[in-house]
Amino acid sequence: MHIGILGTGDVARTLGTALRAKGHDVWLGSRAPDHPKATAWAVDGGGTDTFAEVAGRSELLLNCTSGLHSLTALELAGRDALAGKILVDVANPLDFSNGFPPTLSVCNDDSLGERIQRTHPELRVVKALNTVANALMVDPDRIAGPKSLPICGNDAEAKARVAGWLGEWFGWTDIVDLGDITNARGMEAWLLLWTRLYGALGTGDFHMAIVR
Amino acid sequence: MHIGILGTGDVARTLGTALRAKGHDVWLGSRAPDHPKATAWAVDGGGTDTFAEVAGRSELLLNCTSGLHSLTALELAGRDALAGKILVDVANPLDFSNGFPPTLSVCNDDSLGERIQRTHPELRVVKALNTVANALMVDPDRIAGPKSLPICGNDAEAKARVAGWLGEWFGWTDIVDLGDITNARGMEAWLLLWTRLYGALGTGDFHMAIVR
Numbered sequence: 001m002h003i004g005i006l007g008t009g010d011v012a013r014t015l016g017t018a019l020r021a022k023g024h025d026v027w028l029g030s031r032a033p034d035h036p037k038a039t040a041w042a043v044d045g046g047g048t049d050t051f052a053e054v055a056g057r058s059e060l061l062l063n064c065t066s067g068l069h070s071l072t073a074l075e076l077a078g079r080d081a082l083a084g085k086i087l088v089d090v091a092n093p094l095d096f097s098n099g100f101p102p103t104l105s106v107c108n109d110d111s112l113g114e115r116i117q118r119t120h121p122e123l124r125v126v127k128a129l130n131t132v133a134n135a136l137m138v139d140p141d142r143i144a145g146p147k148s149l150p151i152c153g154n155d156a157e158a159k160a161r162v163a164g165w166l167g168e169w170f171g172w173t174d175i176v177d178l179g180d181i182t183n184a185r186g187m188e189a190w191l192l193l194w195t196r197l198y199g200a201l202g203t204g205d206f207h208m209a210i211v212r
Numbered sequence: 213m214h215i216g217i218l219g220t221g222d223v224a225r226t227l228g229t230a231l232r233a234k235g236h237d238v239w240l241g242s243r244a245p246d247h248p249k250a251t252a253w254a255v256d257g258g259g260t261d262t263f264a265e266v267a268g269r270s271e272l273l274l275n276c277t278s279g280l281h282s283l284t285a286l287e288l289a290g291r292d293a294l295a296g297k298i299l300v301d302v303a304n305p306l307d308f309s310n311g312f313p314p315t316l317s318v319c320n321d322d323s324l325g326e327r328i329q330r331t332h333p334e335l336r337v338v339k340a341l342n343t344v345a346n347a348l349m350v351d352p353d354r355i356a357g358p359k360s361l362p363i364c365g366n367d368a369e370a371k372a373r374v375a376g377w378l379g380e381w382f383g384w385t386d387i388v389d390l391g392d393i394t395n396a397r398g399m400e401a402w403l404l405l406w407t408r409l410y411g412a413l414g415t416g417d418f419h420m421a422i423v424r
Contacts, residue, residue: 107404108316
């Protein structure tokens with residue numbers, strides 16, 4: 001599959017490397033076509049280009065930009081390049097301007113996932129993977145025991161396809177569909193607890209399991 | 213132990229019944245000394261009285277009021293009755309005024325737990341048990357498998373005592389100390405996800421496990 005990843009940070013490159021290893025044609029998108037981290041990453045395969053070029057050539061998009069800049073990245077990508085495509089929204093609207101733990105730039109009565117879907121009705125937004133550290137996104141079973149992955153979005157077929165891919169590519173099995181994209185409020189609010197668990201445990205190497 | 217529970221709702225009565233069964237002298241506090249639900253509950257033991265009377269006679273307090281009314285309840289209890297006591301803050305600032313799922317009346321850069329501790333420096337506030345449905349608070353092992361209970365507060369000795377009691381009384385073993393009371397922001401924000409899991413699963417009969 002032609003997969004476009006918006007962003008060049010740790011999450012983008014971790015997902016990109018894992019998907020490239022599965023045989024996909026993966027490109028990383030950024031503001032400039034020659035972003036140093038993306039260029040270095042693409043030496044081993046795939047490619048890198050602007051948000052617009054990467055979005056235009058891809059069948060599936062993953063939003064791995066910083067949540068504070070996601071709407072800008074999508075605006076730069078342009079509606080024509082996004083139209084009709086599934087966007088897996090991995091981002092969190094974390095604001096570190098007052099240090100750690102961060103606050104959320106939007107929460108409680110709105111969410112980044114909703115803002116993206118409202119601003120880009122031409123996209124089929126599926127919120128997923130934002131609840132777990134990047135090393136666990138692509139290899140959940142590196143920690144034994146139960147683990148759960150919430151997911152939400154307005155488009156049932158897009159959610160079903162994403163859930164299938166997350167199982168097929170990475171081995172996720174307990175994917176909990178919360179419903180429409182407004183449920184991103186809950187998935188993003190988890191970061192207010194996740195960051196504090198990270199602080200207390202001294203690692204992001206933990207899963208949330210919904211045991212029932 | 214003489215235990216005072218502020219509140220008369222489901223959480224208050226579930227905890228009260230479980231603690232009464234362990235041989236504790238449990239009283240439920242409310243605005244009026246003759247609250248019908250509390251009076252009916254006290255037929256089987258313990259008692260009921262005003263917030264002030266219940267707080268004054270108790271060695272340990274549990275805040276099981278609605279989070280929107282907790283500060284009023286504590287004001288009615290009065291500083292003299294609260295001074296030096298451990299308050300286990302079980303409440304969540306859930307605002308159902310726009311239906312389900314609720315929003316939080318405070319979150320992200322503040323929390324109910326912090327507000328209680330700031331307003332009542334004479335209390336030793338330990339946030340605990342707010343992350344789980346009441347039937348599981350007092351019987352976590354009714355669901356098999358791992359389960360975790362975050363806890364936070366400024367007073368290390370108070371936290372250690374509360375963690376010990378939660379183990380001794382109810383069988384909680386994986387109690388995760390997040391640090392000071394500002395971490396209540398994370399524990400209360402969990403309700404934004406918990407309520408949506410409740411909606412999706414159709415039950416509150418589930419645990420959060422931090423698998424690591």
